[in-house]
Amino acid sequence: MAKQTFTTGQVLTAAQMTSLQQTAMGGGSATAKTASYVLVAADAGTTVAMNAAGATTITVNTALFAAGDTVFIQNLGAGACTVTAGTATVATAGSLILPQNDAGILYFTATGASIFYDYIQVGAASPLTTKGDVYTFSTSDARIGVGANNTVLTADSAEATGLKWAAVAGGSMTLLSTTSLSGTSTTVSSISGAYKHLYIEVANVQWSGTVNDSARIATNLTSLSSYIQAKIPSNQGTYLGNGVDYIDDGGQYMTGDNGNNFMTWTIYNYASTTDMKVWDLLLIYKGSSSNGRVSNWQGGIYSKSAVNSFTYDTMASLTLTAGTIKIYGVN
């Protein structure tokens, strides 16, 4: 029964009393609407029920209701129902979207202004503020800001929300950097020590001219003396010292005009400051007198220092003109 002004001596009919029970007295049931609906003046003080499989809207317009009027809105259907401002405003501290089995009261503060009190989220403001935020809970609703790239959401009872972003505990490779080779040497510095092992790929290296030369790799090349010290012509590559070696194989040098070479170098336990390190190296390249050679070496770095930089150059310090270094952290 729509809100109305009764007059002295007016007699209510049975139908009007039944309708009154269904609305103001909360008895009986409202007839559900199965499609989007625009509120009318007669809805003041009544229940508007929505029951649709797909999404619907209930539109609120001005000049239909007076200050103090209310409309109870409920959604019975699977499709979300959105309370939508038409020509009247609709404010809320919760959500204007009613999922199935949610409800709320639309309360008019003026004919053109209303407030929607969402039952589920009444009074609750979303804590989400930033791209990637996760909605969680501690003793109240809370947000967790997005984690660093490649981290995963991990349970941790020590955290207020019981959750945190963390590096993958095992079985993962994380690309730390991609570097184009340039100059007479290229160094990747400040390598993160947050992983168990380091996996380095160097692909498609070329250098100026068609000169045959040996490529060299080094870790922690921070002083000239360590570089010289490590410069031992160990053809078969079981060296030594600071992890510098020549990449050649019994006098077969890489050719600078062929970029189809590919090298992987895995340094185990690279971040340790208490242990020496061991490594595996695999290389395929065009030799100076052969179409293709494959080498597989193992070696060690006789240093307790954590590996935090990688340098690539050639024995004759030729200018590197192409090629890419990719460094991955491995857990």
Add this chain to the structure above:
Amino acid sequence: MTKPMIRIHNSETNEIIDREMTVAEFKQFETDQKNNAAFRAEAEAKAIAKSALLTKLGLTEDEAKLLLS
């Protein structure tokens, strides 16, 4: 005199610096070049001596490898 360029890529900040070698680096570079030339010359001399010996013995390289296997 222009010194050779080198590249340093900071993996943490992703900053890439292309710069000339410092005086100390260039000095080292020149020493490297000298050592490299000596190393290459030595390797080449060995290869020539090896080839001369094989010729003297009348063997091919593969035949010599067979003998040593």
